[in-house]
Structures are given as structure tokens and as C-alpha cells.
Amino acid sequence: MKNGWYILLVLCLLNLYCLTCAAVTDVDTLQVYEPSELDLRLLDYTLSWVDTSACTEGYVIADLPDSVYIERLCALPCIVEMPYNAVVKGFIEAYLHRSKKQVARMRRLGDTYFPMFEETLMRYGLPLELKYLPIIESGLNVQARSHAGAAGLWQFMPQTAKNSGLEVNSLVDERLDPYKSTDAACRFFESLYAIYGDWNLAIAAYNCGPGNVNKAIHRAGGQRDFWQIYSFLPRETRSYLPIFVAANYVFTYADEHNICPAEPILPLAIDTIVVTRRLHLLQVAEKLDIPMNTLRKLNPQYTMDILPGGKDYTLCVPAEKAGAYICNEDSILSYRRDSLIEQRRATIDLAQRTAQNGGYTVNGVTYYKIKKGDTLSGIAKKFHCSVGQLQRWNGLKGSSIREGKTLKILR
Structure with a gap:
């Protein structure tokens, strides 16, 4: 009986290995894929939030054959499928060659954020590899803000954040709270997976919304596989999952590519x-x-x-x-x-307006509206001041005044 269970376990593991690698493109048929300028701009836009001033250029990146990339991706202990193809390869090399300083910086930031991501993902029973999504969303910059108004590690829009129970107002923006925004993101992923029952589609929907994913499924004739609906998705979302796979690879195997963590950025404890x-x-x-x-x-x-x-x-x-x-x-x-703290006034008395000599007084300043026939000397006499004072208080250079104009009397 023990041997029977052992054989069954081996068969299950082999089956899981095959499922994990099912979407790997045959090495012999791999086409050379260069990410488009738009793809790279999207990647660079996120990574532009990453401060690399503390990093050095002393890294040597070795090019590897496709078979090594495939073997390493298949070895990842993941629930989410990690396929290898020309698109994924293009983004792996973009990270390794164009963005190695940012990777070094984010590795160090990950010392602070990844344990917290993992703890929250485990609490919700979600795949731990989702911890790499904030790399794509924000470059692990907790204060990242997009031109569209999204903010934080997980890039929530204001209304989506409020719908998820986050506080967003003039003093508090919980999209920037690593703990609360991570909890909200996990609840959102939970709901997306309940819709699709497929992590690739849930990840795509996180990026472009369930509406766009549903449209792509419809246009693809009901196909419910990311790679089958790939060409019907928004351009940014087409790149999103391949970048996610590339991020999983690069941050798992950074040491093998000689990318060391940058100097500490935040207190680890x-x-x-x-x-x-x-x-x-x-x-x-x-x-x-x-x-x-x-x-x-x-x-x-x-x-x-x-x-x-x-x-x-x-x-x-x-x-x-x-x-x-x-x-x-x-x-x-x-x-x-x-x-x-106490500089704000709790109550404010309204200014009182009282009549005086045909004018009115507010907060100790009297205002008088010039009437037909008034002269500057006559007004000065009425309010017991000099003509010179009236000129100085009202910026007048001569004695000429105009009906309808209001004068200030400061006594």
C-alpha cells in the first residue's frame, strides 16, 4: 500500500510538472521577439518611479539559452502558470539588460514588502507569486501615482479603493498604506478568481477590468485562455501577463544573473x-x-x-x-x-455690520459709498479724519472722486 501511494504521488507530481510547462513554446519554433517601443515605454514608466541613486553598475548579465529559461520557469513552485515563449523572453531580457539597477533596488525594497505580501496572500489562500504584481504596477514605490489617478503599490483608482473599503480623503489616502492596500488587493483578486476560475484571466482583469476581459473572450469565440484571447485584449494587458512571468523569473533567479540587492532603503524591522x-x-x-x-x-x-x-x-x-x-x-x-494640531478654529463668529454716517462698519473698518455731490473734504469731515488720511487709506493721488466708488475709513 505504501509503494502504491508513492507511485501515485510521483504520477501526480509528473502531471503537475507537465501542466506547469504546458504553455512553453517549443524551443525549436521560438521566434525572436523584441518588445515594441510601447511595451518598453510601459515597463520604463513603472520603473521610472524606482530610485536607483544608491545602486551601482557593476553587474554582469549573462545571456542564457532558451532551454535554461524553460527549465527554471518550470521549476518555480507556482500555482499560476509560468509559460515561456518569445514574448516572455523579450521581457526577461528587458529586465536583465535595460533595468538591472531598478531590479537591484526593488530586491532591497522587497525585503520590506514581500514578507507582508506573502502573509496577506496566505491568509486569503491566494498564490504567493502574486507578490510580484506590485513590481509591475508601481515598481514597489508605495507613493507611486499614475497620470490616470491610480496610486500606491497596487495602483488603485480612487473609486475602486473606496469600493474596497479604503479611506481616501484630504488627510488620509489608504491606497498608500502598504498593509491596507494589500488586503484590499487580495480581496479584489479573490473576487476576480471567483469570476473566471483561472489565474491568468484574473490577473488580466486586474489590469484592464473584467469588462475588457469579457469582451476579449466573446471576440475569441468563447475561449477562456489568456493566450487564446491575447490579440483581443487591450495592448497594455497583452504585455501585462508576460511581464508578470518575467518578473517572477528575474526576482527568483536574480542571484544567478549576478544582480545583487542595493543598499538598505527602509528599516527592516x-x-x-x-x-x-x-x-x-x-x-x-x-x-x-x-x-x-x-x-x-x-x-x-x-x-x-x-x-x-x-x-x-x-x-x-x-x-x-x-x-x-x-x-x-x-x-x-x-x-x-x-x-x-489645534491651529484650526472650531467656531468662528460672523463679522457684524453696523451702520455709521451713511456707511457701514465691519471688523473695525468703515466703508462709505460715494454719493452724488460728495467731496473728499466733506467725507473727511463726516468721519472725523483728514483728506490726506482718506487718500492714503484708498490709494488716491488727488481729490477727485467718483460716484459709486467705495472708500475705506480706518478709524
């Missing part, structure tokens, strides 16, 4: 604190001696550096500072509160 009262990041920065730039990178969702309070908000700080915040929370919350 981060702790979160729940804050319910209104708080300015500068209060935390100055009291705990944390660079303001670091706090902004860790809390990009607070677009004006203010946690609004009134409900639970999450504050991220370097792990070694979390204890100090908890022990000194009251003093932090009261520090410079008048200038940073």
Missing part, C-alpha cells in the same frame, strides 16, 4: 502602533528623534503628515522606537499641540 487621537508626524519625529523623511516613508498614507484621530489609525515606526512611543505617548501627543 518595523512596528505598528494604534493611535486614536489626532497626531502630527512631526510630534513623533522630534520627540523620538526619528528623521521626518523616514516617518513619511513608513506612513505615506497620511498625505498631510496628520493622523486625523476619532478612530483607530496605524502609525508605523522603526521597531526600536516603538517602546519609547508607548511609554511617552501622552507627552508626544501634547508636544507642540497648539501649533501643529
Whole structure:
């Protein structure tokens, strides 16, 4: 019985291996594919958000035969199909040759974000390889904003974010919150997979929307395979899945291509604190001696550096500072509160308008509308001031005045 189960297990593994590699194009029939200028512009546009100033050019990228790419893609422990063809090869080489500094930078950023992505994906029972989608969406730049208005690691549009339960207003943009936006993205993927039952189509729908994928399926005669509806999808979406496969390859095998991680960018150890009262990041920065730039990178969702309070908000700080915040929370919350937090007026009295000598007074300033027959000297006498004062208060150079004009009297 034990041997029987062993043979069955081997057969299942072989079947899984064949399914994983089912979409691999025959090496002998591979055509040379050069990503179009538009494809490369789309890739470069995302990677332009990646700061490479800390990276070096000292990497040697080795060209490999197609058989090695195929073998390595088939070896990936993935649920999502990772096929190899000329289109995928073109984007693998684009990453390796055009964007190696960005890859080095994103490898280091991945030290911060990938564990959190994986934890959330596992909680929802989703494929862990989806953690590489933010590489395509935002270049792992949590503050990335597109010309269309999408923002954050997962590039949510404002209305899609609100529909997913994210807060988007003048003070808070939770699309920029790595934790909450990742949770929202996982829930969105869950719903897309429920529609299609196919991860390739779900990934395509994440990029262009279910409506466009449904149209492509209809135009392809009901085919429900990404590569069969490929030519009916929007141009950007046609590149999206191949770039996703290429990203999985490049970030899994970066060491084999001599692409080392860049220098550390964010603190690797981060702790979160729940804050319910209104708080300015500068209060935390100055009291705990944390660079303001670091706090902004860790809390990009607070677009004006203010946690609004009134409900639970999450504050991220370097792990070694979390204890100090908890022990000194009251003093932090009261520090410079008048200038940073309480500067907004809760109530405002309306200006009172009172009549005076044919004019009216508001906030201590009297206004008089010139009537027919008025003279500057007569108005000065009426309001107990000099002609020179009236000229100075109203920018007049002579004594000529015009009916209907309003004069200011500042006494």
C-alpha cells in the first residue's frame, strides 16, 4: 500500500510538472521577439518611479539559452502558470539588460514588502507569486501615482479603493498604506478568481477590468485562455501577463544573473502602533528623534503628515522606537499641540455690520459709498479724519472722486 501511494504521488507530481510547462513554446519554433517601443515605454514608466541613486553598475548579465529559461520557469513552485515563449523572453531580457539597477533596488525594497505580501496572500489562500504584481504596477514605490489617478503599490483608482473599503480623503489616502492596500488587493483578486476560475484571466482583469476581459473572450469565440484571447485584449494587458512571468523569473533567479540587492532603503524591522487621537508626524519625529523623511516613508498614507484621530489609525515606526512611543505617548501627543494640531478654529463668529454716517462698519473698518455731490473734504469731515488720511487709506493721488466708488475709513 505504501509503494502504491508513492507511485501515485510521483504520477501526480509528473502531471503537475507537465501542466506547469504546458504553455512553453517549443524551443525549436521560438521566434525572436523584441518588445515594441510601447511595451518598453510601459515597463520604463513603472520603473521610472524606482530610485536607483544608491545602486551601482557593476553587474554582469549573462545571456542564457532558451532551454535554461524553460527549465527554471518550470521549476518555480507556482500555482499560476509560468509559460515561456518569445514574448516572455523579450521581457526577461528587458529586465536583465535595460533595468538591472531598478531590479537591484526593488530586491532591497522587497525585503520590506514581500514578507507582508506573502502573509496577506496566505491568509486569503491566494498564490504567493502574486507578490510580484506590485513590481509591475508601481515598481514597489508605495507613493507611486499614475497620470490616470491610480496610486500606491497596487495602483488603485480612487473609486475602486473606496469600493474596497479604503479611506481616501484630504488627510488620509489608504491606497498608500502598504498593509491596507494589500488586503484590499487580495480581496479584489479573490473576487476576480471567483469570476473566471483561472489565474491568468484574473490577473488580466486586474489590469484592464473584467469588462475588457469579457469582451476579449466573446471576440475569441468563447475561449477562456489568456493566450487564446491575447490579440483581443487591450495592448497594455497583452504585455501585462508576460511581464508578470518575467518578473517572477528575474526576482527568483536574480542571484544567478549576478544582480545583487542595493543598499538598505527602509528599516527592516518595523512596528505598528494604534493611535486614536489626532497626531502630527512631526510630534513623533522630534520627540523620538526619528528623521521626518523616514516617518513619511513608513506612513505615506497620511498625505498631510496628520493622523486625523476619532478612530483607530496605524502609525508605523522603526521597531526600536516603538517602546519609547508607548511609554511617552501622552507627552508626544501634547508636544507642540497648539501649533501643529489645534491651529484650526472650531467656531468662528460672523463679522457684524453696523451702520455709521451713511456707511457701514465691519471688523473695525468703515466703508462709505460715494454719493452724488460728495467731496473728499466733506467725507473727511463726516468721519472725523483728514483728506490726506482718506487718500492714503484708498490709494488716491488727488481729490477727485467718483460716484459709486467705495472708500475705506480706518478709524
